[in-house]
Structure formats: C-alpha cells, structure tokens
Amino acid sequence: MVPDFLTIAEAGALIGKRELSPVDLVQSCLTRIDRLDGKLNSFIRVLADEALAAARSAEAEIMTGRRRGPLHGIPIGLKDIYETKGVPTTGHSKVLIDHVPQRDATSVRRLTEAGAIVLGKLATHEFAFGGPSFDLPWPPARNPWDTSRFTGGSSSGTGAAVAAGLILGGTGSDTGGSIRGPAAFCGLAGLKPSYGRISRAGILPLAFSLDHAGPMAWTAEDCAIMLQAMAGHDPADPASADRRVPDYRAALSGELKGLRIGLIRHFYETDNPANEATQQGIAAAVKVFEDRGCSVRDLRLSPLADWAACGIMIMLAEGYAIHEATLRERFVDYGEAFRDRMALAALVTGADYVQAVRRRRELAAELAKAMADLDLVLTAAAPSEAPTFDAVSKFAILERPSLTMPFNVTGSPAMSVCCGYTAAGLPLAFQLTGKPFDEATVLNAAHAYERATSWRSIRPRLSPP
Amino acid sequence: MKVQGMTRAEVEAAFARAGLEIPEREKPEIIAAAHFIEEMAARVREKREMAAEPAHIFPPPGE
Numbered sequence: 001m002v003p004d005f006l007t008i009a010e011a012g013a014l015i016g017k018r019e020l021s022p023v024d025l026v027q028s029c030l031t032r033i034d035r036l037d038g039k040l041n042s043f044i045r046v047l048a049d050e051a052l053a054a055a056r057s058a059e060a061e062i063m064t065g066r067r068r069g070p071l072h073g074i075p076i077g078l079k080d081i082y083e084t085k086g087v088p089t090t091g092h093s094k095v096l097i098d099h100v101p102q103r104d105a106t107s108v109r110r111l112t113e114a115g116a117i118v119l120g121k122l123a124t125h126e127f128a129f130g131g132p133s134f135d136l137p138w139p140p141a142r143n144p145w146d147t148s149r150f151t152g153g154s155s156s157g158t159g160a161a162v163a164a165g166l167i168l169g170g171t172g173s174d175t176g177g178s179i180r181g182p183a184a185f186c187g188l189a190g191l192k193p194s195y196g197r198i199s200r201a202g203i204l205p206l207a208f209s210l211d212h213a214g215p216m217a218w219t220a221e222d223c224a225i226m227l228q229a230m231a232g233h234d235p236a237d238p239a240s241a242d243r244r245v246p247d248y249r250a251a252l253s254g255e256l257k258g259l260r261i262g263l264i265r266h267f268y269e270t271d272n273p274a275n276e277a278t279q280q281g282i283a284a285a286v287k288v289f290e291d292r293g294c295s296v297r298d299l300r301l302s303p304l305a306d307w308a309a310c311g312i313m314i315m316l317a318e319g320y321a322i323h324e325a326t327l328r329e330r331f332v333d334y335g336e337a338f339r340d341r342m343a344l345a346a347l348v349t350g351a352d353y354v355q356a357v358r359r360r361r362e363l364a365a366e367l368a369k370a371m372a373d374l375d376l377v378l379t380a381a382a383p384s385e386a387p388t389f390d391a392v393s394k395f396a397i398l399e400r401p402s403l404t405m406p407f408n409v410t411g412s413p414a415m416s417v418c419c420g421y422t423a424a425g426l427p428l429a430f431q432l433t434g435k436p437f438d439e440a441t442v443l444n445a446a447h448a449y450e451r452a453t454s455w456r457s458i459r460p461r462l463s464p465p
Numbered sequence: 466m467k468v469q470g471m472t473r474a475e476v477e478a479a480f481a482r483a484g485l486e487i488p489e490r491e492k493p494e495i496i497a498a499a500h501f502i503e504e505m506a507a508r509v510r511e512k513r514e515m516a517a518e519p520a521h522i523f524p525p526p527g528e
Contacts, residue, residue: 209520309505316502328484339487340495344502346483347476352506357519359509364520394494398501 002028005165005459008222012070015062022062022073026055026117029075033119033166039147039465042160044080044092044138046120051075054117061115070225070249072115077161077170079154080121081128081204082108082213091127091204094137094333095326105202106237107171107213107230114229119167122157128173128206129154129319130338132389140389143186144460145426149386152181158216159186163460169217169226175206176311176397177404179214180431183416185386187427187460189446190216191223192404194437195411196241198227199234207318208239209357210311210408219456220417220446224248227439243437251440252447257293259445260374261286264299268380271304272400275384281419281428282380288452289378289445299370299377301406302363308401310363311409313348313356320345337394344398364410368435375441377433379403381416385426404431413439417446418455471499 002024006014014020030048037043058073083089083101090096104112112118123141125131131153132140141156143149144164151159155172159182162170172179174192183190191214198213205211215226228249233242263286268274274282286296301307320327320342323334331339371377380403393399407414414433421427434442450456471479476496480487487495 306508309508313502313505313509324483328486331486332488336491340491343480343485343487343495344498346479346485347471347499347502348506352509354519355506356509357521358513358517359511360520361518362511362513395498395501398498398505 004032006168007218008070008074008168008225009219011074011168012072012225015073016067018062022055022058022117023052025073026051026075026119029119029166035464036164036462037166040142040144040160040164041139042123042141042157042164042166043077043120044090044123044157045088047087047118051117051119058115058117068115071111071229074116074169075119075167076111076116077119077122077158077167078108079124079158079171079173081124081173082171083202083204084108084118084121087121089121089204090137092124092136092138093126093335095330097137101202103202106199106234108202110232111226111229116229122161122170124156125154126335126338127204127323128175128178130335130341131156132392133335133337136335143386144462145187145386148388149426150185150389150392152185152382152386154178155182155216159183159188162186162188162216162218164462165459169215169222172214172216173203174212174214174408175210175315176408177402179216180381180404180414180416183216184381184429185427187418188216188218189220189223189415189417190214191227191415191439191443192407192413193227193231193439194241194413196239197413197437197439198230199237199240201234201236205322207315209318210315212408219450220415220443221249221252223415224252224443241437246440248440248443252444254444254448254451256289256445256448259289259294259376261289261294261296262299262370262374262377263296264301264377264379266300267304267403268383272383272403274380277422278380278382278384278428282430285419285430285449286378288449292448292452299374301370302366304401304403304406306359307363307406307409310356310359311402311405312398313352314360316342316345317348317353320348340394341397360409367410367412371435375434376445379431381429381431385422385428407433412436413442415442415446417449420455421458471503
C-alpha cells in the first residue's frame with residue numbers, strides 16, 4: 001500500500017532502500033489522478049502507458065544497482081509550456097493545440113535523465129499569462145483546498161496536482177510570480193531560481209528577459225532535489241549562466257544562526273496591503289527566524305508599484321512581440337483573458353519599453369545595495385489566501401501591484417513558503433529572496449522554517465467528484 | 466500618478482495601427498483598462514541621466 005502523500009525525499013529514500021517500487025508508486029499516483037482529477041482539472045494530458053513503462057525501466061535499473069539518485073522513479077508533472085518530444089505541448093491554448101515538439105526542453109531532458117517519471121502535462125494559464133479562463137480547450141485547474149477557489153497562476157495545474165498528491169513534484173515557470181503565486185495559494189514550496197540558473201530552452205516563452213523555470217513541490221528539500229537536476233549551463237539558452245551548480249541538498253543544514261534578514265514590510269502593509277491572516281502568518285514566521293538566531297531588520301525599497309510597473313511594461317512588450325503575428329491573424333483563437341490583456345500591449349511604445357529596461361537596471365542596483373549586508377529578504381508572497389474564481393478580475397495583474405514581480409525584475413532567487421492556514425483551512429505564505437545564484441541560502445532557510453513548524457504535516461482533504 | 470488619459474479614439478487607433486481586430490463586445494473593458502498602461506509608463510520615467518543605460522546586455526557571439 002503506497003501512502004497517499006509522500007515527499008520526493010521520502011519516496012526517494014524508500015525506493016533507494018527497495019522498500020517502495022517505482023511501478024507501485026506511479027500506479028498509485030495514476031489511480032489517484034483517475035479518482036480525483038475530474039474535480040481538480042490539474043492535468044490536460046495523462047501519459048499513463050508511457051509513465052508505467054518508464055517506471056518498469058526505472059525499477060529494473062534500480063534492482064540491478066544502477067540507481068541514478070533521489071529522483072529515480074519519482075512521478076512528476078510538467079506545466080504544458082515545457083516541450084516534450086512527440087507529446088503535444090499546447091500552452092493550454094487552441095492556438096497551439098496541434099503543436100507536437102521534435103525535442104524535449106533541456107530541463108525536461110535533465111529531469112528524465114535523473115530518473116524522474118513524467119505522468120503528464122499540466123494545466124497552465126494560456127501561454128503562462130491569461131487566466132483563469134473558462135473559454136479554452138481545457139478548464140482551469142481548481143484549488144484542492146477548496147475547489148471553488150483559484151489555484152493562482154500561471155503554474156496552476158502544478159500547484160493543484162502537487163497539493164493533491166497526484167504527483168510528488170512538478171515544473172513551473174515564473175515571469176511575474178507564476179511559480180510563487182500558485183505555490184502560495186496551494187500551500188506548496190515553489191522556487192523561482194536566479195535568472196539563467198535553469199535553461200529556458202524548449203519552454204514556450206512569455207517574456208524573454210523575465211521568464212524563469214523552476215520546481216514546485218511539497219517541501220523546500222524537494223525543490224532542492226528537483227533544482228539539482230534542472231540547473232546548469234545550456235548553450236541553447238542565450239541567458240543561461242555558465243556557473244558552478246552547488247550541491248543544494250547538502251546545503252540544507254537547517255542552521256539559521258547568524259542569518260541576516262531584511263523585512264520589506266511596506267510591500268504588504270501599505271503598497272499592496274495583505275489581509276490580517278497573512279500579516280499574522282508573516283509576523284509569526286519572523287519570530288521563528290528570530291528565535292533561531294537570525295537578525296531581522298526592516299528594509300525600505302522603492303514603492304512596490306514601481307517594481308510592478310517596470311516588470312509589467314517589459315512583460316507586455318516582450319510578450320506582444322512573441323504573439324504579435326498570431327494576434328493579428330487569429331485574435332479570437334486566444335482566450336479572452338489572454339487576448340484582452342495582451343491587447344493592452346499595443347499601447348506600449350518603444351520608448352516605454354526602453355524606459356522600463358532602464359528602470360530595471362536602477363531597481364536591480366537598488367536591491368543589490370540594500371542586500372549588501374543581508375543574506376535574505378522576506379516579504380509576502382500573496383496578499384491573501386486563494387480567492388474564489390469569481391473574485392479574480394480579468395485585469396487583476398494591473399489593479400494591484402504584484403508582490404512577486406520585484407524579483408523577476410532583479411532576477412533574484414525567490415521562494416514561496418507556506419506559513420500556516422486560515423481558520424477555513426486555506427494556505428498562507430511568505431516569500432524569501434536571496435542574492436543572485438544563492439539559491440542554497442534561500443532553500444536552507446525555507447527548509448529550516450519548515451522543520452521548525454508543523455505546517456508540512458497538513459494536507460488537503462479530498463473526495464472524488 | 467497623474468496621467469493624461471487616452472481617449473477611446475486614441476486607444477482604438479492604437480489597436481488599428483497594431484492590426485488587432487478586437488470584438489466590439491470586448492473593447493469597452495480593454496479601453497477602460499488603458500489607464501493602467503499610461504500610469505505604468507509614467508512610473509518608469511524617473512528623472513535620470515541622459516547616459517543611464519538599460520539593463521540589456523549583448524555579448525557578441527563567438528567571444
């Protein structure tokens with residue numbers, strides 16, 4: 001009997017000891033998908049036969065002493081903007097409904113080479129931008145903690161599937177918060193690594209200079225395991241960093257003493273005020289860090305709206321350049337949320353874009369200077385728990401400044417960490433950000449926090465549709 | 466942030482110049498959101514030195 005909820009680290013350890021069969025684990029996840037996903041819509045394509053064949057192959061390798069590492073035999077899912085050889089990669093859009101790539105994305109290849117088993121392709125906001133939408137070929141994913149609620153986006157299917165235990169980890173992408181938002185609303189750990197840390201090659205782009213690929217899983221340790229496989233230089237991505245990849249899991253010492261943290265209160269107290277439950281969750285998290293020897297001091301940066309404006313102007317201009325020809329020819333083949341948001345990019349001038357990119361240099365320098373004597377900064381990941389679907393407006397990303405966009409602008413590693421639940425049982429989160437390419441410190445702090453609190457022991461209660 | 470405020474005609478002209486055929490039903494909502502773009506465009510126009518560089522870098526291929 002395979003437990004309903006295992007972390008990657010737990011399952012990997014059991015597989016390593018030959019106490020858990022990858023075939024049984026994959027079959028258990030497929031059964032769970034079959035039983036529960038009719039209510040969650042997290043998958044748009046399940047690859048059951050392929051996954052079982054890969055699991056049998058993994059089992060045979062492991063039984064002959066050729067275990068590749070902690071991801072060998074672990075079931076994962078891929079956001080459907082990650083290209084997969086011979087398997088449709090649609091961006092959750094009618095526009096690419098027949099798109100069958102000739103190759104795997106670099107990060108997909110790296111995950112499968114590490115032994116991960118792909119159970120299928122996961123729901124996303126259309127092209128990682130427009131959603132939640134009810135006018136696309138597939139419905140939007142629903143939040144396992146309350147299916148009347150939004151998962152966050154755009155890595156919506158990954159958020160739902162990991163939280164529901166349909167997969168043990170999955171891939172997301174983050175252009176303005178699309179890993180950290182769903183991680184926050186679904187109660188996961190979600191890491192947007194530094195820009196350049198994970199190859200973007202073979203991932204459908206939204207905005208070239210803001211797009212980040214990254215892992216989403218139940219724990220920071222699981223994100224470290226996935227990042228280890230996904231990270232590394234790739235000549236196929238011109239932004240890929242040719243830098244050493246440290247041993248992320250080995251960096252999870254759990255030691256926090258002496259860590260210097262800047263708390264950006266004004267982002268969530270005044271600039272985009274978070275609700276009381278979120279502010280209480282963050283205050284309690286700060287106390288956990290202080291009690292374990294961290295120094296926490298307030299940090300004031302430019303107003304959140306400046307960071308959001310910079311990021312959104314760049315995102316709209318770059319995204320529009322990608323979709324321009326298709327928007328002209330097939331405007332109504334896109335969902336209404338995508339096309340109406342992206343239409344606004346027609347108002348962005350060349351000078352607007354360059355001014356935004358000039359502002360980006362200033363803001364990145366501002367954060368680097370502010371963090372000169374800090375190891376991490378902490379702020380909110382979202383202003384509240386997950387809203388209901390009907391409370392999410394078409395132009396929500398423009399109405400309130402994003403709490404996550406600042407760290408896409410700077411390219412810093414940033415992570416959403418669950419810090420409790422509302423009275424109604426909905427997850428709350430904070431956000432930890434490190435210096436560029438210092439994912440290890442972010443992951444270790446998140447890991448230590450998770451170990452110091454009991455939040456990781458709480459999973460959503462699910463019943464079949 | 467105070468902005469000029471584009472008229473409906475100006476927004477429609479921008480869509481036409483871009484070659485976008487937006488359904489009439491959707492236009493009012495998009496036009497009503499145009500002020501967000503104007504506000505953000507104003508926000509990224511901090512007073513800065515003429516030589517202030519953008520964040521672009523372009524490493525010449527082959528180096």
